[in-house]
Amino acid sequence: MDTVGWWSLVRFAHVAGAALWVGGQLALSLVVLPLARHLLGPEAKDSFTAAAGRRFGMLTGAVFLPVQLATGWAMAWHRGVTWASLAEPGYGRTLAVKLVLFAVVMLAAAGHGIAHARHRTDLARALAVVSLVGSLGVVLLAAALPAT
Numbered sequence: 001m002d003t004v005g006w007w008s009l010v011r012f013a014h015v016a017g018a019a020l021w022v023g024g025q026l027a028l029s030l031v032v033l034p035l036a037r038h039l040l041g042p043e044a045k046d047s048f049t050a051a052a053g054r055r056f057g058m059l060t061g062a063v064f065l066p067v068q069l070a071t072g073w074a075m076a077w078h079r080g081v082t083w084a085s086l087a088e089p090g091y092g093r094t095l096a097v098k099l100v101l102f103a104v105v106m107l108a109a110a111g112h113g114i115a116h117a118r119h120r121t122d123l124a125r126a127l128a129v130v131s132l133v134g135s136l137g138v139v140l141l142a143a144a145l146p147a148t
Helices: 003-039 042-079 091-117 121-144
Strands: none
Touching (some): 003 042, 091 121
């Protein structure tokens, strides 16, 4: 595979991973959870939603996060990004904001799982919203970056 094809594959994996992560959050929030609330009794709903959340969390930790980190690092390296360049206007600052927001999203998602496990429903819901809105922000910032 030539260099252009390789970097296209890396970029595809990064974008596909982000699409699956954000799409999964949207599908859970807008389709799966409302149907579970409507169709299942309280005990079955709680069991199902907890299992769905655990599965999504495991996929995030085992697949999504490693792919995003590896491909993101590779694309930044390919573009010649340095710590100093993250402070420069344009690409550097946009990438820096995206990285900070990504970290906030991952912390909010982890906090959501912890709050849910501790039956802190209101906090879990708030952190889920922060994670989802932040994820959409990460995608928006990613769209502002030129392809590497």
